[in-house]
Amino acid sequence: MNQPCKLVHGDVLGERYVIDRVIGEGGMSCVYLAEDLKLPGKQWAVKETLSEPGMQRTVQDEAQLLIKLSHPRLPRIVDFFHDGDNGYTYLVMDYIQGMTLEKYFLGYRGNVNPDFIMELTEQLLDVLEYLHHHEPQVIFRDLKPSNIMLTDQLEVRLIDFGIARSYKHESGEDTVKLGTVGFAAPEQYGGRQSDARSDLYGLGALLLYLSTGGKFSEWITGVERHIRGDLPRELVPVIRKLLQYAPEHRYQSTAEVRSALKRQHSISANLSAAQTSTVPGTLVAAVLGASSGVGTTHSCIAFGHFLASRYGKVAVVEMSAKSTSFSRIQEIAEGGRLGSIRKFEINGIHFWRQTARTEVISLLGGSYDAVVLDLGAYRDSERLEEFLRADLPIVIGSGAEWRRHDVATLARMLSRHPQPSRIYALPLAGEETIQEMRKTLGTNKVYALPLQLDPFEIPDSSRQAIARLFQDYLPQAVRKRRFRFLKN
Structure with a gap:
């Protein structure tokens, strides 16, 4: 009222x-x-x-x-x-001159810059860390858009301390249940006392709200489909853990949240300093076919084997639920058997068959040094989201004259999503075709891939061609490894 x-x-x-x-x-x-x-x-x-x-x-x-x-x-x-x-x-x-985050968000119709979300996260962690380390500890308890003021320089100020309170060690639960529905932690509605973890839940709710265009502020089934494709991927698993129902399952402090963000965004500890890549954290290459039958899966396997010679731990992930390519490869690799486990290994590389997008989020959590996503032919928006958030988005197209239109059409569809790192690879295309497609697409990042009969055994010509695609993402040191696809 x-x-x-x-x-x-x-x-x-x-x-x-x-x-x-x-x-x-x-x-x-x-x-x-x-x-x-x-x-x-x-x-x-x-x-x-x-x-x-x-x-x-x-x-x-x-x-x-x-x-x-x-x-x-x-x-x-x-x-x-x-x-x-x-x-x-x-x-x-x-008196803070500026506007609330709520008004700022509505002014952008829910489509704020991803860099702004990351900067906002850092500023909120900064102030929450101060409050939680104060003696006595102060719990804000209502971290919602209307309680956050942005100055003209987009500096954060928390403006509403109407329900902030100090933490009382002897108290079993809050005397008064306060907080904004959708942003307040579950424990604020009864059963136990709110503490620093309640503010971390509020932070997660706020970040999910910003990341879904204002559609969601709690982690429910299917919410991953609504998370923006251009959001830095290291933020997604952090948001999910922040929004765990039980406080003991969340991060326990702002320091843990900072550490998780840093860990998600850092090079795997398996790589030595000499192997440092130009991309922090797990390198993700997303490969999208301009149409079916252009060699998308074939190229993904070759890319994975190439990266395995430069990185420590590599995975090639099949994201199409309808594809049977990885199933056939697994049957051959495992002697005709196809079990329920969808992960299999060939000479040190992990292959994941028919992997859902929700599972990909956990794969990108730092367990691999490089991941190649086989998105198949362009069809739906969920695949596009992974393509847009990748470090290296690669379009595979045909150099044949009657199929170049597919590449140009896909390029026009992607033009609304600026991606400076996007490249185009055309298997078997000649130099004249490459020059023509560079003019058509308006970019010099169009490359040819030579004939390669076996993607599990990369000849020098293919290795050199693939190196041009990944030239900005290779570690400084090179460790030579050779792979053979062992057929039974």
């Missing part, structure tokens, strides 16, 4: 703060812009809240705690009043 604002223009609070106008309201609170009589020209934000019966003393204690906080991402809270007769309390704090 919305509580009407009690103060009006011209009212004076505490013989010092002259109310100018209402600048925000909702629920049981109202925020005013006020002029300072002691400091002419100075403006403050005054938050008016109707306290629960008998809670004035507690609210006052919490306000005194908040006044002691000092952090660049928190407004200074400089004064506190409470009206004992009517139950109203007033917090006087810095």
Whole structure:
């Protein structure tokens, strides 16, 4: 129930703060812009809240705690009043010029820059770390878009401390269940006391909300299909763990979240410093066929074997549920057997057959140094999402004159998604064809792939051609390995 604002223009609070106008309201609170009589020209934000019966003393204690906080991402809270007769309390704090994250998000129609999401994550971790390490620990408990202010420089400020509280070690559960539905942790609705992990859940809910265009703020079945394809992939498994129902299954601190993000974005510990790649974390190459029958799977296998000579641990992943290519390869490799386990190994490379997108997220969590995704022929948006988020997106097309149209058509469809690293590979194409396609596609990143009968045994000509495709992503040191596809 919305509580009407009690103060009006011209009212004076505490013989010092002259109310100018209402600048925000909702629920049981109202925020005013006020002029300072002691400091002419100075403006403050005054938050008016109707306290629960008998809670004035507690609210006052919490306000005194908040006044002691000092952090660049928190407004200074400089004064506190409470009206004992009517139950109203007033917090006087810095007036932050800018707009709320909610308005910023709506202004972009839910399509904010992925770099902004990552920067926002870092800033929120920064301020939450301060609050959680304060003595006593402070739990914000309502990390939602309307409670986050963005300055003109897109600097974060938490602006609503109406339900923030200190953590009480003897308390078994929260006395009052507060928080915004959809962003508050499950424990805030009963059963146990909220703690730092409750704020981490709120962070996950906020990030999922931003990453799905405002559609979701809790991790439910199928939500992966709605996560933006251009979101840095290291963020997705972190969001999922932040949103675990039980607090003990989430990250336990902001430090753990930072560590997880860093781990997802770093080189695998299996690689030595001499083998450092130009791409941090797991190198992901996504291979998409302009049409069927152009050699997409054949190329993926060759790419995987090439990368295995430069990286430590490599996987080639089949993402089409209808494809039978990897099934036939597994049958040959394992002596005619095709078990229920969809992962199999050939000379050190892991192959994953018919792998769902939800499983790919876990594969990209750092267990491999390089992953090649076989997306098959372009058909649906889910495959496109993986293509758009890859470090190296590769389109496989035919150099035949009557099939070049397929490559040009796909290029036009992809033109709405800027990808500076995207390249085009045309098996068996001659030099004249390559030059013509570079003009047609408007890019010099069009390469030929020579005849290669066996993708499990790469001749020098193919190795040199593939090296041109991956030239910006190769470790400095080269470890020579040769693979043979052992047929039974």
